[in-house]
Amino acid sequence: MRRLRDYQPVSINLAHAPVTGVVAAISGDIAYLEVDPVQLPETLLLPARGEVAFLHDGRPVMLTGMVDRGGRNGVLAFQVRGPGQLRNKRADARLQIELTALVVLPRRPGEGTREIPTIDVGAGGALLADPSLGAAGDPLEVSIELPGTRDVVVASGHIARVTTVGCGIAFDDIDPTDRELLQQLVISVRFELARRFAARV
Numbered sequence: 001m002r003r004l005r006d007y008q009p010v011s012i013n014l015a016h017a018p019v020t021g022v023v024a025a026i027s028g029d030i031a032y033l034e035v036d037p038v039q040l041p042e043t044l045l046l047p048a049r050g051e052v053a054f055l056h057d058g059r060p061v062m063l064t065g066m067v068d069r070g071g072r073n074g075v076l077a078f079q080v081r082g083p084g085q086l087r088n089k090r091a092d093a094r095l096q097i098e099l100t101a102l103v104v105l106p107r108r109p110g111e112g113t114r115e116i117p118t119i120d121v122g123a124g125g126a127l128l129a130d131p132s133l134g135a136a137g138d139p140l141e142v143s144i145e146l147p148g149t150r151d152v153v154v155a156s157g158h159i160a161r162v163t164t165v166g167c168g169i170a171f172d173d174i175d176p177t178d179r180e181l182l183q184q185l186v187i188s189v190r191f192e193l194a195r196r197f198a199a200r201v
Helices: 176-200
Strands: 009-013 018-027 030-035 048-056 059-069 075-080 094-096 100-104 113-122 125-128 139-145 152-162 167-174
Touching (some): 018 176, 030 176, 100 125, 113 176, 152 176, 167 176
Antiparallel strands (some): 009 048, 048 059, 100 139, 113 125
């Protein structure tokens, strides 16, 4: 199976010249690629067709798609068109991070608010380190304080899956501003990790 993976070195072939980079995050069918801004001429017209080449199990793979600017300097967004597969099937990228989530279970009003650490978070949901919250489909309300700020994200949602380590929850109702705060947290940390990885290779 031909797949892009997080922090994987890639070569992006555009009209002017190949550009080297690292996969910073995959969100749905879009891969965000961290590149050296010096490699991108100001005259480069985007979006444009492009190819991303990488090694999979030691074999060269090339995916064809559309390349656009990724919303910040040194970031390209690549969307596959045609054969190929990206690793992350979620609509939003996730970040493995332990934060404190305050959880209220409407079907258990006598329990009050529970403090549960997160295993990962994203703009569309989170994995909470407690498999005893309920069954798939059960509603819940959650608030998460973001690190380094006083911002608190509040959302209502449901349990999407239950595993031996915790409950995966999906947000059904979240303010667009809170959703953007989570997205920026995930992407900014992933970009920093991609930069560190690129500095080693």
